[in-house]
Amino acid sequence: MDFRFDIIVHYLPVLLKGTLFTIGVSIVSILCGSILGLGMGFGKMAPKWYFRWPFHSYINFFRGTPLYVQILIVHFGVIPLFYGTTNVLMTSFVALSLNSAAYSAEIFRAGIQSIDPGQREAALSLGMSKWQAMRFIILPQAIKRMVPAFGNEFIVLVKDSSLLALIAAPEIMYWSNTMKGQYLRIWEPYLTAAFIYFILTYSLSKLLNYIERKV
Amino acid sequence: MGIRKKWAMSALVAFLVLSMVGCGSNNNAKSGDAAEESIKFASDASYAPMEYMDTDTIKGFDIDFIKAVMEEAGIDYTVTNTGWDTMLSSVKQGTEYQAGLSSVSITDERKETYDYSIPYFESTNMIMVKEGSDIKNALDLKDKTVAVQGATTADDLMSGIMGVDNTKLRRFESNAVALMELKGGGADAVVADIAIVNEYIKNNPKEKVTGILDKENFGSEYYGILYPKGSEWKAKLDPAIKAVIENGKYAEIYKTWFGEEPDTATLLSAE
Numbered sequence: 001m002d003f004r005f006d007i008i009v010h011y012l013p014v015l016l017k018g019t020l021f022t023i024g025v026s027i028v029s030i031l032c033g034s035i036l037g038l039g040m041g042f043g044k045m046a047p048k049w050y051f052r053w054p055f056h057s058y059i060n061f062f063r064g065t066p067l068y069v070q071i072l073i074v075h076f077g078v079i080p081l082f083y084g085t086t087n088v089l090m091t092s093f094v095a096l097s098l099n100s101a102a103y104s105a106e107i108f109r110a111g112i113q114s115i116d117p118g119q120r121e122a123a124l125s126l127g128m129s130k131w132q133a134m135r136f137i138i139l140p141q142a143i144k145r146m147v148p149a150f151g152n153e154f155i156v157l158v159k160d161s162s163l164l165a166l167i168a169a170p171e172i173m174y175w176s177n178t179m180k181g182q183y184l185r186i187w188e189p190y191l192t193a194a195f196i197y198f199i200l201t202y203s204l205s206k207l208l209n210y211i212e213r214k215v
Numbered sequence: 216m217g218i219r220k221k222w223a224m225s226a227l228v229a230f231l232v233l234s235m236v237g238c239g240s241n242n243n244a245k246s247g248d249a250a251e252e253s254i255k256f257a258s259d260a261s262y263a264p265m266e267y268m269d270t271d272t273i274k275g276f277d278i279d280f281i282k283a284v285m286e287e288a289g290i291d292y293t294v295t296n297t298g299w300d301t302m303l304s305s306v307k308q309g310t311e312y313q314a315g316l317s318s319v320s321i322t323d324e325r326k327e328t329y330d331y332s333i334p335y336f337e338s339t340n341m342i343m344v345k346e347g348s349d350i351k352n353a354l355d356l357k358d359k360t361v362a363v364q365g366a367t368t369a370d371d372l373m374s375g376i377m378g379v380d381n382t383k384l385r386r387f388e389s390n391a392v393a394l395m396e397l398k399g400g401g402a403d404a405v406v407a408d409i410a411i412v413n414e415y416i417k418n419n420p421k422e423k424v425t426g427i428l429d430k431e432n433f434g435s436e437y438y439g440i441l442y443p444k445g446s447e448w449k450a451k452l453d454p455a456i457k458a459v460i461e462n463g464k465y466a467e468i469y470k471t472w473f474g475e476e477p478d479t480a481t482l483l484s485a486e
Contacts, residue, residue, distance in 0.1 A: 085400030181366025
């Protein structure tokens with residue numbers, strides 16, 4: 001089989017730049033997504049239905065529609081509304097963060113609700129406030145349970161960021177598409193992209209394993 | 216394993232078969248006997264008016280053109296919308312589809328991997344900007360944000376002018392998204408084939424956009440049918456293509472799609 005390493009070498013510098021873009025966008029989106037998701041997870045557990053409802057709808061919308069569509073809506077609909085024009089960097093952060101927030105919210109909620117209610121009652125009976133019970137008793141236990149699910153979400157987000165090629169964000173898939181266009185060859189660009197994503201997610205999962213053992 | 220599981224399996228198989236039939240051939244010239252040889256074309260039908268899907272039927276200039284060619288050659292054929300990547304990989308193998316018909320520009324780099332028919336269409340790239348833009352020609356685009364469809368000659372040309380790793384040159388999956396980016400203000404200009412730009416301007420009269428022709432920096436380019444390396448189909452179909460261009464059929468089809476006479480003399484001498 002003729003596999004041309006020379007065109008991969010030719011594209012290596014931009015592929016590395018694309019890798020940095022992917023890593024940067026993923027890190028920022030995971031952070032924003034988790035913070036947003038934490039709030040939403042609590043929102044969804046609110047006792048009153050009318051307070052719960054907006055969070056519920058948000059989570060259902062972002063989990064129930066493809067990221068592909070969400071990227072297009074954010075890029076051509078939402079960002080121009082606030083920004084005046086389309087902006088690829090903003091879209092990348094916003095679309096991935098909003099999507100990730102919906103999944104994170106469910107991870108938080110599931111983690112917190114998995115802690116036996118007796119733990120909270122015991123804390124309250126010791127004279128802790130609701131907030132103290134959450135902060136010192138429930139969250140530390142819940143977070144330990146959330147780590148594997150979060151790890152999974154991180155890895156999915158890194159892979160899903162490849163959909164940003166749709167709006168010409170200069171990430172890994174974008175540059176491998178460019179490589180494909182110049183030479184009209186598909187295996188070199190696709191296998192190279194797969195290899196890079198694999199390296200990224202594999203090291204991420206190693207890192208997460210380490211964290212899991214430490215927590 | 217119960218009856219239920221079997222039922223589910225057969226439903227799945229039936230679904231797969233049905234979907235294959237559904238996505239399959241669209242355009243039989245004539246249903247000759249099976250012993251005769253036939254050729255299957257793959258196409259990326261998202262390039263109006265050259266080839267596009269009208270719901271489930273493939274239409275466009277290329278489709279009418281190939282019909283005339285295959286009538287001339289007297290060979291059965293089908294054209295299937297496979298998308299760009301599938302077309303590239305399957306034509307390279309040459310087993311399922313023996314040729315690609317998708318407004319593929321002939322370039323030297325691509326000739327390393329594929330064979331081409333003789334040129335059948337002359338095109339040039341065109342710049343599309345919003346009215347009142349200060350862009351006058353291709354060189355003005357150097358430090359602007361430019362949207363193109365990736366993997367097209369517009370991409371090649373602008374990579375040449377702006378640099379292949381310039382992030383202000385933005386490559387989109389399709390011309391449709393690139394044009395939306397211009398509308399949304401994320402790009403200062405779109406570069407695309409003249410037929411695409413004219414079609415867009417024609418279909419969106421309310422949008423204040425204009426096309427700029429720059430024959431100096433964007434030379435002519437030619438479309439060819441894509442074959443695997445060493446394909447025997449080239450020798451069989453090239454004479455038919457030539458005949459269709461010479462006998463006036465080509466000009467007839469050209470006029471119905473573009474409303475003007477083609478320059479067939481240039482086309483025939485372009486080889």
